[in-house]
Amino acid sequence: MLGYPRLVDEGAGSCGAIGLSALKRKQITHNADHLAAGIADAAGRAGVRFVEMRLPFIGHEACTPVATEWIHGVSSDLGLAYQTFHPKRYGHAVVYTYMLSAEISKL
Structure with missing residues (x-):
């Protein structure tokens, strides 16, 4: 669980x-x-693996320099866009890598 x-x-x-x-x-x-x-807490109670995502994103949150952001800031044309506060392309790659690492470490 992420x-x-x-x-x-x-x-x-x-x-x-x-x-x-x-x-x-x-x-x-x-x-x-x-x-x-x-x-x-919910993952622990359900007996499933929890994958921490706060640490890998430190320094790459919205409001950091655009070149280092992995999370979109507020995106809008006419109101909020769906990307607002969601991972950018590289952010998704980081999430995938951490999920894969968690699975491999179970082996």
């Missing part, structure tokens, strides 16, 4: 055009941590 990554870099400036305040970024991070902890 955990949940942190979505935004708490230490970023204003987070570009979306202008997330430091308080909002901290709240988003807290909520992501809370969600990841809940998923880990």
Whole structure:
């Protein structure tokens, strides 16, 4: 079972055009941590493997420099786009790699 990554870099400036305040970024991070902890607990109770996704995404959250982002920031043309706060192409590759590593380590 996959955990949940942190979505935004708490230490970023204003987070570009979306202008997330430091308080909002901290709240988003807290909520992501809370969600990841809940998923880990549910995995443990169900007896299934939990794959931590917060650590690999540190430094690659939305609001980091675009060249290093693995998670889309707020994407919109007319309202929020489906990509908002979802992994970019390389982010998906990282998720796949961590899932595969978790499976291989079971062998």
